[in-house]
Amino acid sequence: MTDxxxxxxxxxxxxxxxxxxxxxxxxxxxxxxxxxxxxTAIGDAILDLHALEExxxxxxxxxxxxxxxxxxxxxxxxxxxxxxxxxxxxxxxGAANTADLQPYLVPMSEARLHMPFAVTEYTDFYASRHHxxxxxxxxxxxxxxxxxxxxxIPIGYNGRASSVVVSGTPVTRPHGQLKGPDDAAPRFGPSxxxxxxxxxxxxxxxxxxxxxxxxxxxxxxxxxxxxNDWSARDIQAWEYQPLGxxxxxxxxxxxxxxxxxxxxxxxxxxxxxxxEKPLLPYLAEPGPMxxxxxxxxxxxxxxxxxxxxxxxxxxxxxxxxxxxxxxHTSCGCPMRVGDLLGSGTISGPQKDSRGSLLELSWxxxxxxxxxxxxxxxIEDGDTLTLRGHAQGDGYRVGFGDCIGTVLPxxxxxxxx
Amino acid sequence: MTDxxxxxxxxxxxxxxxxxxxxxxxxxxxxxxxxxxxxTAIGDAILDLHALEExxxxxxxxxxxxxxxxxxxxxxxxxxxxxxxxxxxxxxxGAANTADLQPYLVPMSEARLHMPFAVTEYTDFYASRHHxxxxxxxxxxxxxxxxxxxxxIPIGYNGRASSVVVSGTPVTRPHGQLKGPDDAAPRFGPSxxxxxxxxxxxxxxxxxxxxxxxxxxxxxxxxxxxxNDWSARDIQAWEYQPLGxxxxxxxxxxxxxxxxxxxxxxxxxxxxxxxEKPLLPYLAEPGPMxxxxxxxxxxxxxxxxxxxxxxxxxxxxxxxxxxxxxxHTSCGCPMRVGDLLGSGTISGPQKDSRGSLLELSWxxxxxxxxxxxxxxxIEDGDTLTLRGHAQGDGYRVGFGDCIGTVLPxxxxxxxx
Numbered sequence: 001m002t003d004x005x006x007x008x009x010x011x012x013x014x015x016x017x018x019x020x021x022x023x024x025x026x027x028x029x030x031x032x033x034x035x036x037x038x039x040t041a042i043g044d045a046i047l048d049l050h051a052l053e054e055x056x057x058x059x060x061x062x063x064x065x066x067x068x069x070x071x072x073x074x075x076x077x078x079x080x081x082x083x084x085x086x087x088x089x090x091x092x093x094g095a096a097n098t099a100d101l102q103p104y105l106v107p108m109s110e111a112r113l114h115m116p117f118a119v120t121e122y123t124d125f126y127a128s129r130h131h132x133x134x135x136x137x138x139x140x141x142x143x144x145x146x147x148x149x150x151x152x153i154p155i156g157y158n159g160r161a162s163s164v165v166v167s168g169t170p171v172t173r174p175h176g177q178l179k180g181p182d183d184a185a186p187r188f189g190p191s192x193x194x195x196x197x198x199x200x201x202x203x204x205x206x207x208x209x210x211x212x213x214x215x216x217x218x219x220x221x222x223x224x225x226x227x228n229d230w231s232a233r234d235i236q237a238w239e240y241q242p243l244g245x246x247x248x249x250x251x252x253x254x255x256x257x258x259x260x261x262x263x264x265x266x267x268x269x270x271x272x273x274x275x276e277k278p279l280l281p282y283l284a285e286p287g288p289m290x291x292x293x294x295x296x297x298x299x300x301x302x303x304x305x306x307x308x309x310x311x312x313x314x315x316x317x318x319x320x321x322x323x324x325x326x327x328h329t330s331c332g333c334p335m336r337v338g339d340l341l342g343s344g345t346i347s348g349p350q351k352d353s354r355g356s357l358l359e360l361s362w363x364x365x366x367x368x369x370x371x372x373x374x375x376x377x378i379e380d381g382d383t384l385t386l387r388g389h390a391q392g393d394g395y396r397v398g399f400g401d402c403i404g405t406v407l408p409x410x411x412x413x414x415x416x
Numbered sequence: 417m418t419d420x421x422x423x424x425x426x427x428x429x430x431x432x433x434x435x436x437x438x439x440x441x442x443x444x445x446x447x448x449x450x451x452x453x454x455x456t457a458i459g460d461a462i463l464d465l466h467a468l469e470e471x472x473x474x475x476x477x478x479x480x481x482x483x484x485x486x487x488x489x490x491x492x493x494x495x496x497x498x499x500x501x502x503x504x505x506x507x508x509x510g511a512a513n514t515a516d517l518q519p520y521l522v523p524m525s526e527a528r529l530h531m532p533f534a535v536t537e538y539t540d541f542y543a544s545r546h547h548x549x550x551x552x553x554x555x556x557x558x559x560x561x562x563x564x565x566x567x568x569i570p571i572g573y574n575g576r577a578s579s580v581v582v583s584g585t586p587v588t589r590p591h592g593q594l595k596g597p598d599d600a601a602p603r604f605g606p607s608x609x610x611x612x613x614x615x616x617x618x619x620x621x622x623x624x625x626x627x628x629x630x631x632x633x634x635x636x637x638x639x640x641x642x643x644n645d646w647s648a649r650d651i652q653a654w655e656y657q658p659l660g661x662x663x664x665x666x667x668x669x670x671x672x673x674x675x676x677x678x679x680x681x682x683x684x685x686x687x688x689x690x691x692e693k694p695l696l697p698y699l700a701e702p703g704p705m706x707x708x709x710x711x712x713x714x715x716x717x718x719x720x721x722x723x724x725x726x727x728x729x730x731x732x733x734x735x736x737x738x739x740x741x742x743x744h745t746s747c748g749c750p751m752r753v754g755d756l757l758g759s760g761t762i763s764g765p766q767k768d769s770r771g772s773l774l775e776l777s778w779x780x781x782x783x784x785x786x787x788x789x790x791x792x793x794i795e796d797g798d799t800l801t802l803r804g805h806a807q808g809d810g811y812r813v814g815f816g817d818c819i820g821t822v823l824p825x826x827x828x829x830x831x832x
Contacts, residue, residue: 160749174747177568210588239571243572243660246571330590410748
């Protein structure tokens with residue numbers, strides 16, 4: 001574990017800030033309704049990288065001036081390292097000419113954060129052992145909870161990139177086909193079992209045109225975001241056989257506004273749990289490729305107080321993002337800059353480490369307490385918040401909050 | 417049924433050309449390795465629309481000069497109709513100044529065709545009654561071949577846009593995890609049951625941000641292409657439970673180079689077969705939204721002659737593309753210009769109207785005859801060709817060929 005890198009910018013040295021100099025996450029902000037600008041976070045401020053490139057203080061071929069991180073990612077690992085080094089030098093304790101940087105610092109409270117990158121395609125996996133076991137126990141057979149392929153394949157499906165939104169975007173409760181087990185026919189109405197999935201998202205920063213190794217896949221991942229894969233369990237139950245989830249997962253997926261880079265997470269690499277069956281060679285990891293990132297999910301009812309529902313850790317993954325990406329390319333599938341890979345719901349072994357309300361309420365049968373009431377699934381007006389950070393020695397590398405408030409379903413008339 | 421619209425360009429008036437003046441499909445071409453240019457097809461020639469806009473003879477805000485049709489689609493139905501009218505006026509028998517147009521006509525034999533549009537996201541459906549019945553009979557229970565949701569939902573899953581390629585692009589046989597029913601564990605190797613799916617693709621030409629009606633969905637579809645959804649049946653069998661097909665469908669999807677517009681297909685609208693169960697109101701069609709398009713698939717072994725394997729018709733769909741698109745938006749999923757919706761395999765009721773080798777060989781158990789041999793699935797060097805046209809009175813509106821040749825799998829070393 002490295003130590004805190006001290007900055008001359010004091011608020012970056014506070015032990016509980018998400019954004020010490022060790023982090024340097026990448027985002028996109030605006031002020032007063034202006035243009036979207038690439039930035040990093042340092043303590044309680046935003047550093048305007050768009051303006052720094054415009055002024056000639058940084059030089060990345062204009063990639064910091066496009067209002068999203070895709071162009072910069074495309075430039076590749078050499079420039080990824082060079083920008084991190086340049087920012088560290090500018091912000092480090094003892095740096096010269098710190099006054100020159102002041103005009104480029106914006107208080108975070110004055111900034112609005114936007115999608116940090118354009119999502120090219122979105123894939124969602126199912127790669128946490130405890131989540132797969134819980135869901136399999138509820139819906140299939142507790143004796144055979146894991147599908148037979150689960151210990152061999154990082155199971156995934158393609159999601160819908162157009163539905164990915166940034167933290168803070170309200171989420172409208174979806175309509176869909178619903179059919180109870182005793183109903184003769186389905187009806188069309190608002191989901192009654194609307195849920196979250198606590199996940200991490202890995203961002204592909206380099207393209208590939210054929211199968212790549214796990215090691216190459218690791219190198220191609222630019223960074224990570226928190227990811228909430230909103231899920232309508234009742235729509236899913238009726239639609240998902242035989243071709244998988246579709247409309248149940250396409251209302252919205254919320255990501256945190258800050259991309260925490262793989263470079264910032266490097267000190268927090270962690271090994272996965274022991275393999276229960278040997279992996280095929282194309283999935284073998286040359287080293288630990290999980291990360292030790294503490295995660296939590298909280299629910300705040302409209303006008304009420306927050307209750308933390310669950311605490312878990314990204315290190316629970318059975319398959320790392322690098323393994324998922326390598327598997328994704330195994331059939332020759334081309335990957336592009338901006339592809340987003342959801343880890344799958346991250347559940348730990350305990351009841352209070354489950355990453356979805358489905359698991360926390362055990363399919364709705366065991367409602368849990370929140371401020372002023374109970375919940376089995378999300379009610380209108382509820383705000384769901386994901387948080388995550390890697391804990392260093394006297395500092396943390398944090399993601400900031402990933403927030404969404406659920407609005408009532410559209411009126412039926414709105415469905416044409 | 418309208419009649420042939422006569423052109424002063426003689427090869428457009430031949431009864432078996434795919435490209436009479438009634439068609440005016442949109443594509444992208446280059447000559448001698450030059451830039452990609454928007455074009456239409458007329459008889460045996462290509463009309464360079466890029467150059468026509470450059471010269472001021474057409475004016476669409478530069479949308480014809482971008483090397484793909486996305487920018488033009490974004491301009492909306494008013495401009496879609498205006499371009500069709502302008503081209504009809506320029507090419508119609510009796511048009512003035514036909515000599516002025518000659519410099520913009522390129523013999524088709526001198527042109528190379530490219531992807532006509534950038535695929536934003538790709539969704540694949542499962543919406544032909546006979547295909548779903550055949551597959552359900554083979555893999556599940558012939559007595560209950562259709563999944564219980566099938567007569568209520570246009571079942572679909574998200575595919576992989578990065579894998580969509582234009583006709584003529586070779587397709588490398590994929591590797592993947594394979595496990596026979598009696599194998600103790602899976603192995604990683606080249607697919608032995610590589611297959612095609614004969615489909616049509618609908619192209620979304622206007623964005624939507626919430627649920628839309630079937631009628632609005634119909635209006636938002638810009639046009640159609642032939643679509644071959646290459647499928648590795650052995651990879652699919654092992655991976656697809658519980659979240660659907662993933663690597664089995666991500667090697668390649670080949671589309672025809674010409675977008676035949678909804679406007680050109682308007683005279684060929686056809687009603688679907690009778691509903692076996694009433695559809696929910698959000699899926700009701702205000703009128704016939706299928707199309708009468710004759711389809712065929714042919715196989716040519718390396719160095720051999722072509723055998724037509726199957727003849728079917730797009731009118732066989734139980735759900736139209738408009739219904740699929742409306743369903744796609746029902747949960748609030750945003751749709752964008754360039755989204756591609758595969759119809760699902762189009763099989764007819766007869767054995768020789770099945771749209772996949774899986775069905776034609778009944779899961780590999782009944783190999784069928786081709787030139788010089790038999791086939792159950794695709795062998796290396798085989799070329800698969802889809803063709804389609806709507807038959808008018810003395811003319812046809814055709815799609816051209818949608819072709820792919822299968823190359824041997826990569827060497828194992830290539831898989832890192």
